[in-house]
Amino acid sequence: MSDIQRAGTTPRYSDYTLHNGVVYCVEVPPDEAADIRTQTAAMLASLETLLASAGSGKDRLLMATLYLTDMADYDAVNAVWEAWLPPGCAPSRACVQVVRLAAPGWKVEIAVQAAV
Amino acid sequence: MSDIQRAGTTPRYSDYTLHNGVVYCVEVPPDEAADIRTQTAAMLASLETLLASAGSGKDRLLMATLYLTDMADYDAVNAVWEAWLPPGCAPSRACVQVVRLAAPGWKVEIAVQAAV
Amino acid sequence: MSDIQRAGTTPRYSDYTLHNGVVYCVEVPPDEAADIRTQTAAMLASLETLLASAGSGKDRLLMATLYLTDMADYDAVNAVWEAWLPPGCAPSRACVQVVRLAAPGWKVEIAVQAAV
Numbered sequence: 001m002s003d004i005q006r007a008g009t010t011p012r013y014s015d016y017t018l019h020n021g022v023v024y025c026v027e028v029p030p031d032e033a034a035d036i037r038t039q040t041a042a043m044l045a046s047l048e049t050l051l052a053s054a055g056s057g058k059d060r061l062l063m064a065t066l067y068l069t070d071m072a073d074y075d076a077v078n079a080v081w082e083a084w085l086p087p088g089c090a091p092s093r094a095c096v097q098v099v100r101l102a103a104p105g106w107k108v109e110i111a112v113q114a115a116v
Numbered sequence: 117m118s119d120i121q122r123a124g125t126t127p128r129y130s131d132y133t134l135h136n137g138v139v140y141c142v143e144v145p146p147d148e149a150a151d152i153r154t155q156t157a158a159m160l161a162s163l164e165t166l167l168a169s170a171g172s173g174k175d176r177l178l179m180a181t182l183y184l185t186d187m188a189d190y191d192a193v194n195a196v197w198e199a200w201l202p203p204g205c206a207p208s209r210a211c212v213q214v215v216r217l218a219a220p221g222w223k224v225e226i227a228v229q230a231a232v
Numbered sequence: 233m234s235d236i237q238r239a240g241t242t243p244r245y246s247d248y249t250l251h252n253g254v255v256y257c258v259e260v261p262p263d264e265a266a267d268i269r270t271q272t273a274a275m276l277a278s279l280e281t282l283l284a285s286a287g288s289g290k291d292r293l294l295m296a297t298l299y300l301t302d303m304a305d306y307d308a309v310n311a312v313w314e315a316w317l318p319p320g321c322a323p324s325r326a327c328v329q330v331v332r333l334a335a336p337g338w339k340v341e342i343a344v345q346a347a348v
Contacts (some may be wrong), residue, residue, distance in 0.1 A: 004176060004231050005323075006206075011198040013209040017178045019231045020137050021252050024179040024208040060236060062249045063256040065213050065343065071332045082243040092256040094244035096299050096344040097332040100187045100213040111181065111210040115236050115251045120292060120347050122322075127314040129325040133294045135347045136253050140295040140324040183328050216303045216329040227297065227326040 007053065016054050020061070023054040023114050032105025036073040039107050040080040047110065048084075056114040058084065061091035067109040071097045075107060123169065131171050138178070139170040139230050148221025151191040155223050156196040163226060164200075171228040174200065177207035183225045187213045193224060239285065248286050254288040254294070257344050264337025268305040271339050272312040279342060280316075288346040291314065293323035299341045303329040310341060 008015025012047050016025040027047040030037035068077060075094070091112070101109050124131025132141035143163040145155035164174050184193060190211070207228070217225050240247025248257040259279040261271035280290050300309060306327070323344070333341050 004178070006204075009204055011201065011203070011206060012194060012301065013206050015208075017208050019178050022178075024229070026179075026208050026210045044132050053259055061252050062236070062254075063258075063343070063345070065210070069211070071334065074334060078244060079343060085243065087243070088238075090243060090245045091240050092247075092249050092258050092343070094258045094297070094299070095334050096330040098212040098214055098330055102211050103188060104186065109210060109212065111179070111208070113179070113256070120294070122320075125320055125322050127317065127319070127322060128310060129322045133324050135294050138294075142324050142326045143297075147245075168260070181326070183326070214328040214330055218303065218306060218327050224324060225328065227295070229295075229325070 016050055018054055019028070021116050023051065023056045023116055025050050025054070026039050026109065026111045028103070028106055028109050032103050036076045039081055040077050043108060043110060044080065045082045047112065051114055055116045059086045060091065060115045061112055062115055063113045064091045064093045065071040065111045066093065066095040067101060068095065068097050069098065069101060069107050073107060108114060117126050119129050132166055132232060139167065139172045139232055141170070141211055142225065142227045144217070144219070144222055144225050148219050152194055152223050156193050159224060159226060160168045160196065160200045163228065167230055171232045175202045175205040177228055178231055179203065180207045180209045181227045181231045182209065182211040183214050183217060184211065185217060185223050189223060191203045204216065240325070245337060248282055250286055253348050255283065255288045255348055257282050258341065258343045260335070260338055260341050264335050268308045268339050269312055270311050273343060275286070276312065276316045279344065281335050283346055287348045290345045291318045291321040293321065293344055293348055296323045296325045297343045297344045298325065298327040299330050299333060300327065301330060301333060305339060306325060
């Protein structure tokens with residue numbers, strides 16, 4: 001099993017898994033009550049820390065899936081996203097509006113794969 | 117093409133594909149009329165069989181995406197999920213509520229990547 | 233960074249990223265006003281071109297996630313999808329109905345991983 005690395009493993013999920021040079025992680029906002037810009041910025045800051053701890057980084061994203069609960073937040077999310085990404089490093093990206101995320105106040109969730 | 121293995125291939129999908137040490141598969145419940153616990157347990161049992169047939173296993177999941185049709189089912193799904201997962205082996209996991217799955221009675225669907 | 237290849241990179245996304253023999257890409261329909269068959273066919277035609285430019289192809293798909301905005305389009309999407317896929321090459325596939333995609337007229341979006 002030593003070929004799979006995991007961090008922050010609970011009975012439900014791991015903060016990340018790493019295998020064969022690719023790290024898989026999902027991040028959500030730390031504060032359900034915050035507005036969409038704050039939720040997105042804080043989520044991406046957490047993601048950045050997590051990627052760094054896995055030996056990857058926001059300049060090494062391969063694929064990102066953004067789940068929004070309101071497509072009216074699209075421009076705000078994009079503004080934060082584009083300011084956060086280093087130039088020339090954007091991953092493939094899907095962005096869809098779902099009905100709800102696990103916590104009722106979450107407005108955004110991101111799942112990524114990144115190269116280590 | 118021998119570097120990609122597939123099983124259960126129909127004109128629409130394969131039960132799994134395998135490439136470069138990673139298996140990709142999607143599972144749905146076998147019984148549309150069952151309650152959420154039964155649907156989840158049966159879906160995960162099918163996934164377990166599928167992963168084993170690919171030379172992987174539920175202790176080698178890297179990423180899981182859970183699609184629910186009602187977030188009110190969240191606790192029930194988690195209870196079955198956590199009982200099913202071996203200790204210390206949880207993958208990265210996203211869980212979102214979508215509007216509908218392909219069959220009207222499906223309450224849950226799972227897409228995973230796992231190490232072989 | 234030379235171990236990650238990207239094409240069509242904007243500040244928001246790349247048309248594809250490629251790492252370790254796997255290409256990641258997302259496609260949307262070019263014409264928001266078209267019907268579901270036309271949107272799906274045009275999206276898959278774009279995907280085919282993109283995959284070819286990455287040294288992959290529609291016969292080398294590993295995983296596909298189809299996001300629909302109306303499950304009533306399921307049969308139409310499947311008809312186009314199955315006619316487009318070469319025999320024996322179907323990937324693992326998830327298909328879910330979301331609330332909305334980024335452009336209001338998009339009826340379908342696809343995210344894939346494929347072997348190079």
